[in-house]
Amino acid sequence: MKKALPLKGGSAGSKHGMKSPKELESVLKQYFGYSEFRGRQLEAIEAVLSGRDCFCLMPTGGGKSMCYQIPALVKTGVVLVISPLIALMENQVSSLKSKGIPAEFLSSTQTTANKNKIHEDLDSGNPSLKLLYVTPELVATSGFKAKLTKLHNRGLLGLVAIDEAHCISTWGHDFRPSYRKISSLRKQFPDIPILALTATAVPKVQKDVISSLSLQNPVILKASFNRPNIFYEVRYKDLLDDVYSDISNLLKSSGNVCSIIYCLERAACDDLTMHLSQLGISSAAYHAGLNSKVRTTVLDDWLSSRTQVVVATVAFGMGIDRQDVRIVCHFNLPKSMESFYQESGRAGRDQQPSRSVLYYGLEDRRRMEFILRNSSSRKQQPSSSSTELSEKTLADFSQIVDYCESSSCRRKKIIESFGEKVQPTLCQRTCDACKHPNQVSSHLEDLRRVPNCRFNKISPVFQTSSVDPKHFNTEFWNREDDVSISDEDISDSDDEEEALSNITISKLPSKGGFEARLEALERAENAYNQAKGQTKPQGGNLVDKKSISQTLRDASRKRLSGALGQAKLRLGDLRFAEEASATHLETECFKKYQKVGKTFYNSQIAATVRWLSSSTSDQIHGRLEALTNQTTEAGAATSSPCIISDALGKAEKPAEATVSYELAKTEPSDEFAKTMASTENMEPSKMSPPEKSVGEEARRDGAIGTMDLPKIPSFREFMSQKGRDRATSSSRAESQPRGIPRKAGPVISKEGTTGTSKKMKL
Numbered sequence: 001m002k003k004a005l006p007l008k009g010g011s012a013g014s015k016h017g018m019k020s021p022k023e024l025e026s027v028l029k030q031y032f033g034y035s036e037f038r039g040r041q042l043e044a045i046e047a048v049l050s051g052r053d054c055f056c057l058m059p060t061g062g063g064k065s066m067c068y069q070i071p072a073l074v075k076t077g078v079v080l081v082i083s084p085l086i087a088l089m090e091n092q093v094s095s096l097k098s099k100g101i102p103a104e105f106l107s108s109t110q111t112t113a114n115k116n117k118i119h120e121d122l123d124s125g126n127p128s129l130k131l132l133y134v135t136p137e138l139v140a141t142s143g144f145k146a147k148l149t150k151l152h153n154r155g156l157l158g159l160v161a162i163d164e165a166h167c168i169s170t171w172g173h174d175f176r177p178s179y180r181k182i183s184s185l186r187k188q189f190p191d192i193p194i195l196a197l198t199a200t201a202v203p204k205v206q207k208d209v210i211s212s213l214s215l216q217n218p219v220i221l222k223a224s225f226n227r228p229n230i231f232y233e234v235r236y237k238d239l240l241d242d243v244y245s246d247i248s249n250l251l252k253s254s255g256n257v258c259s260i261i262y263c264l265e266r267a268a269c270d271d272l273t274m275h276l277s278q279l280g281i282s283s284a285a286y287h288a289g290l291n292s293k294v295r296t297t298v299l300d301d302w303l304s305s306r307t308q309v310v311v312a313t314v315a316f317g318m319g320i321d322r323q324d325v326r327i328v329c330h331f332n333l334p335k336s337m338e339s340f341y342q343e344s345g346r347a348g349r350d351q352q353p354s355r356s357v358l359y360y361g362l363e364d365r366r367r368m369e370f371i372l373r374n375s376s377s378r379k380q381q382p383s384s385s386s387t388e389l390s391e392k393t394l395a396d397f398s399q400i401v402d403y404c405e406s407s408s409c410r411r412k413k414i415i416e417s418f419g420e421k422v423q424p425t426l427c428q429r430t431c432d433a434c435k436h437p438n439q440v441s442s443h444l445e446d447l448r449r450v451p452n453c454r455f456n457k458i459s460p461v462f463q464t465s466s467v468d469p470k471h472f473n474t475e476f477w478n479r480e481d482d483v484s485i486s487d488e489d490i491s492d493s494d495d496e497e498e499a500l501s502n503i504t505i506s507k508l509p510s511k512g513g514f515e516a517r518l519e520a521l522e523r524a525e526n527a528y529n530q531a532k533g534q535t536k537p538q539g540g541n542l543v544d545k546k547s548i549s550q551t552l553r554d555a556s557r558k559r560l561s562g563a564l565g566q567a568k569l570r571l572g573d574l575r576f577a578e579e580a581s582a583t584h585l586e587t588e589c590f591k592k593y594q595k596v597g598k599t600f601y602n603s604q605i606a607a608t609v610r611w612l613s614s615s616t617s618d619q620i621h622g623r624l625e626a627l628t629n630q631t632t633e634a635g636a637a638t639s640s641p642c643i644i645s646d647a648l649g650k651a652e653k654p655a656e657a658t659v660s661y662e663l664a665k666t667e668p669s670d671e672f673a674k675t676m677a678s679t680e681n682m683e684p685s686k687m688s689p690p691e692k693s694v695g696e697e698a699r700r701d702g703a704i705g706t707m708d709l710p711k712i713p714s715f716r717e718f719m720s721q722k723g724r725d726r727a728t729s730s731s732r733a734e735s736q737p738r739g740i741p742r743k744a745g746p747v748i749s750k751e752g753t754t755g756t757s758k759k760m761k762l
């Protein structure tokens with residue numbers, strides 16, 4: 001049987017790896033260069049080496065990884081590390097390799113040759129690997145389970161470590177359904193210790209993690225949540241003349257130190273990056289809307305100090321280990337204290353003085369409330385009722401609102417939110433409220449005077465908003481939903497067929513509506529094609545790498561639609577149909593750059609998104625109107641108009657076109673039509689029947705006419721066709737008697753409502 005990695009200086013590990021604290025310390029020194037263990041590291045290491053299960057709660061940056069890395073060095077066999085993010089695994093594996101420790105990760109981003117090498121090593125009976133990082137999805141596959149069983153039968157599975165274990169709890173702020181799949185590990189390997197690690201778990205989540213993983217009589221280790229080296233501060237956007245200058249001055253006055261700025265939405269990341277760059281700060285955006293290559297480059301540049309500031313959504317999150325991050329800013333309000341603690345905890349992992357600055361805006365608070373209310377009502381989670389979750393979500397949110405709107409010690413608020421008791425003398429003027437109490441109080445007084453300020457109250461303002469929350473391009477959705485764009489980061493399977501069936505069956509949202517199902521099918525198709533090592537076939541040929549695929553076009557349209565939704569919220573007086581307008585804007589980009597290739601196309605889309613996030617109502621209306629006119633002049637008389645007319649009604653056209661598009665995309669439902677009608681003050685019977693889908697019209701007006709259509713229709717095309725057929729037949733069926741409720745999509749704007757029907761102008 002293979003011995004543990006020979007330790008420098010001749011000592012070697014035993015099967016159980018039991019070592020004295022001194023010996024363990026010398027391993028720490030030898031491989032990592034640290035002279036002593038931190039916090040409760042040693043206790044955790046000793047617990048798992050003695051074969052006990054262990055639940056380890058240590059603060060962000062506290063050194064949890066060491067709790068399984070040291071056992072891997074002194075114990076026989078392989079330590080399996082389950083981790084939620086590929087970026088996080090890559091990060092840790094490359095750092096371990098640089099220290100001469102044999103570690104690998106298995107994920108879809110690995111080359112087949114690499115994967116084969118890892119599997120050969122595991123099958124060899126004498127694996128050289130000490131640590132193997134995998135995603136929860138992979139652990140759940142039958143192929144990998146069999147591999148683990150073989151390893152275990154040969155006595156070569158040393159420990160199972162579950163990093164970011166709070167992800168298994170529906171009560172945790174980062175619940176990941178895929179983590180549920182690993183709950184059978186305890187049963188599968190009853191004699192192998194399991195180590196669950198997290199930085200953010202309130203007592204309820206702690207209990208949930210322990211019971212979900214069926215940990216047996218675990219050693220429970222909890223360190224304080226306090227991060228004494230971080231100075232906490234809140235700045236009030238509504239009281240600042242220019243938030244961009246403020247943030248840029250903050251970064252400059254701190255000496256251009258390594259920083260992270262978190263934003264809620266992708267467009268905000270792009271926009272802020274642009275502003276900071278204009279103000280002379282080296283910065284880059286990081287979010288799930290960027291492809292993995294770009295993201296890797298941004299991460300590499302930031303890790304190697306070529307970029308000073310990363311402006312990111314929460315996609316840039318858990319476990320990013322750069323030790324000397326000096327400032328973490330929140331440009332928008334996080335959704336809970338746990339999220340805030342995780343994200344601000346990226347600062348000062350080297351224990352050196354660092355700062356957390358939260359920019360609090362009343363508008364941000366309203367938007368987040370709106371998102372949370374909608375998210376709670378959309379979510380389906382096991383073992384908890386949606387009302388309970390909704391209450392919890394709002395209670396979590398009110399904690400972070402209270403953190404901002406209160407003049408008492410910020411540090412105390414953070415720590416107490418995790419159920420830990422705090423000594424009154426703990427802070428020692430290491431937050432703005434303790435250091436400058438008068439200033440903070442006066443800011444709060446000023447904030448109270450801001451019109452419509454609803455201090456300390458969760459506002460119902462957006463509860464009945466007509467803006468669809470899915471139009472927010474926040475990673476917040478993605479993190480909570482495994483069927484999302486972040487599949488790229490988290491999904492995994494060794495087995496191509498299994499991957500396909502997982503997506504098409506288990507991941508196919510049953511109640512997510514037509515569009516959600518369509519997306520899942522499309523992803524399955526892409527996954528299948530990728531697994532086959534090719535891009536989507538068109539006319540039997542492989543697609544030119546530069547060409548702009550239909551999938552990319554659809555994604556771009558969605559992105560634009562999201563940006564239009566945000567502009568609507570920001571400006572309040574915009575009258576346009578988002579989907580139709582997004583189609584027009586996308587078509588404009590496509591027409592310009594279809595011959596040049598997708599790089600230019602992508603940057604034109606990004607520029608348009610940025611433009612939408614900073615333009616005035618007039619500018620946006622002007623451009624959309626011009627676009628509509630262009631298409632009309634070009635002979636596309638039936639093309640969907642962008643602008644919905646106001647009550648004065650200029651050149652008006654009946655509402656059919658817009659409604660029809662939405663009908664083509666959504667599963668018609670009488671209930672839905674009634675809801676829409678009541679929201680919009682309309683009678684369902686007064687809505688007109690559908691005619692043409694935008695997709696169809698766009699093709700006809702030449703927008704997509706120049707593209708070769710694939711011989712075999714994609715899922716999207718196939719399903720769109722079905723949708724159109726359905727819409728056409730329902731249109732025929734419903735062109736008769738009034739009084740029969742009709743269906744409509746959420747495209748109709750409130751503006752222009754006359755009380756009886758909606759009209760649009762071309």
Ligand SMILES: Nc1ncnc2c1ncn2[C@@H]1O[C@H](COP(=O)(O)OP(=O)(O)OP(=O)(O)O)[C@@H](O)[C@H]1O
Pocket residue numbers: 034035036037038041058059060061062063064065066198199318319320321323345349350
């Ligand atoms: N005993 C130690 N002495 C000094 N530095 C340490 C020690 N243990 C770990 N570190 C360093 O602390 C940093 C943070 O460690 P690690 O990434 O394991 O934190 P973490 O607890 O997993 O944090 P997070 O919850 O944010 O993922 C790393 O750079 C690590 O090398």
Ligand SMILES: [Mg+2]
Pocket residue numbers: 064065163319
């Ligand atoms: Mg960690």
